[in-house]
Amino acid sequence: MMKLHFLSAIIGLLAFSALASNALVKETTLGRVYTDTKGMTLYTFDNDKQDLSTCYQDCAKAWPPLLVKDNATQLPGLDKIKRADGSQQWTLNHRPLYLWHKDQKPGDITGAGFKNIWSLARADSVPVKVYTTDSSKILTNKDNMSLYTFSKDSKGISACYEDCATNWPPLAAQKEDKASAPFSVVARKDGTYQWAYQDQPLYSWIKDKQPGDITGDQIKDVWHLVHL
16 A cells, blocks of 8 residues: 555656646657647757747747746756746757647647757657758758668668768667667667667768758668658
């Protein structure tokens, strides 16, 4: 009976922590993200500065800031800043948090990659972003450089080493990184670790020079962009 009371207390504490910060965590098609208490996805804005929102007027209508509704938070990485109008807004690791007015239901992530300056507020360690090209959305690293998969890889196993890995740098991971489906951390035979998407190891291409470059797609019919 004591164990049940203890478990109930822990659950209650976790629930309080989530409510206290007006934020939760939810699974989406691109992994775990922070959401508001209604389950709507939260985003960060690349044009913001550390602990400073630059989203006002029309921007704030399209991307409503996640405002502070109480005086406490117990979730790691969350803090508060004061906006120009005197209201307070939640931040994640010093990045202000927003909703997207075109998301219709919990789990929607339609704002990811909008104008390539809006990103998911991720609740894991996955170092990826969504990038919008003229024809589709693709997966990139945090620098907006395109990511690729290799047809010669097996499920969760890289076949790209030596010269191959020089030209196609693996998306590096640490063993202790926190992953969430469809992403995972896979071990390489050289003792390092690499991020994978749907069990396919991820790489960048040395000849892509700037965000939006996709020059590695279909090389030798074995390298492929990750389309979303």
